Amino acid sequence: MHLIIILVVFGTLYGTIKAENVKELQAKLDTLDKENAELKAEQEKLQHQVDEYDKKQKEIADLEKELDVCQPSSRADAASAQNGNATMNSVVLPKFFNKNRKKFRTAEGRRHLVNCLINLSTPSRYSCVPYMHFTGAQAITMPGEDPIYVRCDGQTAGSGWLIIQRRVYGTEDFYRPWEEYRRGFGKMLEDSFLGLENIYKLTNYQRFELFVKTVSFAGKVNWARYSDFLIGSEDESYVLKSVGEFSGTEDVLSRNVNSKFSTYDRESSPRNLSQKYHGGYWYIENGLQSSNPNGKYLKHPYHYSYGMHWATTESEKSVKMMIRPVLG
Ligand SMILES: *[C@@H]1O[C@H](CO)[C@@H](O)[C@H](O)[C@H]1NC(C)=O
Numbered sequence: 001m002h003l004i005i006i007l008v009v010f011g012t013l014y015g016t017i018k019a020e021n022v023k024e025l026q027a028k029l030d031t032l033d034k035e036n037a038e039l040k041a042e043q044e045k046l047q048h049q050v051d052e053y054d055k056k057q058k059e060i061a062d063l064e065k066e067l068d069v070c071q072p073s074s075r076a077d078a079a080s081a082q083n084g085n086a087t088m089n090s091v092v093l094p095k096f097f098n099k100n101r102k103k104f105r106t107a108e109g110r111r112h113l114v115n116c117l118i119n120l121s122t123p124s125r126y127s128c129v130p131y132m133h134f135t136g137a138q139a140i141t142m143p144g145e146d147p148i149y150v151r152c153d154g155q156t157a158g159s160g161w162l163i164i165q166r167r168v169y170g171t172e173d174f175y176r177p178w179e180e181y182r183r184g185f186g187k188m189l190e191d192s193f194l195g196l197e198n199i200y201k202l203t204n205y206q207r208f209e210l211f212v213k214t215v216s217f218a219g220k221v222n223w224a225r226y227s228d229f230l231i232g233s234e235d236e237s238y239v240l241k242s243v244g245e246f247s248g249t250e251d252v253l254s255r256n257v258n259s260k261f262s263t264y265d266r267e268s269s270p271r272n273l274s275q276k277y278h279g280g281y282w283y284i285e286n287g288l289q290s291s292n293p294n295g296k297y298l299k300h301p302y303h304y305s306y307g308m309h310w311a312t313t314e315s316e317k318s319v320k321m322m323i324r325p326v327l328g
């Protein structure tokens with residue numbers, strides 16, 4: 001009897017508990033199902049985002065590969081980013097925009113393209129090219145260097161030339177020690193020398209042409225243009241590595257290629273050519289000095305080998321040497 005009662009009570013209790021549990025569990029299951037559906041949707045959304053992200057990463061990777069050409073770290077790269085005397089604006093830019101139109105749609109793409117453009121236009125920034133027909137002082141800052149102040153010449157031989165040596169007034173003494181030739185000297189508005197270290201950095205960063213203009217006391221103008229002017233480092237005694245192709249009235253500089261720079265306190269030759277010719281220059285070890293643009297300023301057309309001369313030994317009234325980037 002007792003057992004029956006206990007069983008009935010227990011059974012009833014058990015049934016009640018079970019029914020309640022099932023209801024509760026059902027509710028829980030429903031919630032879980034709902035949550036699961038939400039999670040699934042969330043997961044799908046995330047997956048989509050991951051896919052998008054991967055796609056973008058791939059786009060960026062492709063872009064970066066393409067933009068490797070944007071680093072003008074060598075003379076050749078820099079030159080290929082240039083187009084002769086055509087400016088970035090007229091030739092390179094439209095092509096660049098056309099080629100990369102799609103990439104401007106993503107923020108990453110835009111950022112890279114802008115950096116790339118800055119890099120592409122960098123070579124001409126380290127020169128007087130951006131100043132075109134302007135003649136006067138400008139500051140130029142090479143990557144990772146202090147600004148250098150240069151004189152641009154936009155009139156003598158077209159636009160965008162950078163003066164590395166000028167002797168028009170005859171007021172500056174060019175018989176100077178190594179350190180001064182290394183650093184540069186003179187006055188921006190009068191006669192000056194840019195400095196071998198600057199010339200070395202510029203010509204090794206990108207390809208430059210050289211233009212030399214001389215005027216005799218009788219008013220005769222000589223000019224010489226060289227397509228690839230390049231000098232070595234100080235450790236190489238700023239050797240004249242190349243001048244390239246010549247055009248002009250008379251080629252007197254090609255024979256100086258491979259000559260080291262000399263000053264009276266650092267002669268490259270036991271013959272003390274800097275002292276002999278009274279200047280700092282890439283003197284030819286054996287043979288005639290057919291040019292001596294940093295020689296003594298003589299004020300008259302004398303024929304002294306130590307005088308400032310070019311092509312003939314007759315001293316010149318003025319000499320100007322300028323550089324400008326060119327297509328490699
Ligand atoms: C520079 O441009 C001018 C005019 O656009 C052209 O006549 C001249 O030949 C060009 N010079 C060089 C070296 O490309």
Ligand SMILES: *[C@@H]1O[C@H](CO)[C@@H](O)[C@H](O)[C@H]1NC(C)=O
Pocket residue numbers: 067068070071072073112113115116119
């Ligand atoms: C631009 O040049 C800098 C310095 O050389 C380099 O770090 C950077 O990656 C270049 N950017 C592009 C987009 O090529």
Ligand SMILES: *[C@@H]1O[C@H](CO)[C@@H](O)[C@H](O)[C@H]1NC(C)=O
Pocket residue numbers: 270271272
């Ligand atoms: C060159 O100059 C050095 C130092 O001034 C001197 O000792 C030497 O004798 C000179 N050599 C010649 C050939 O003049």
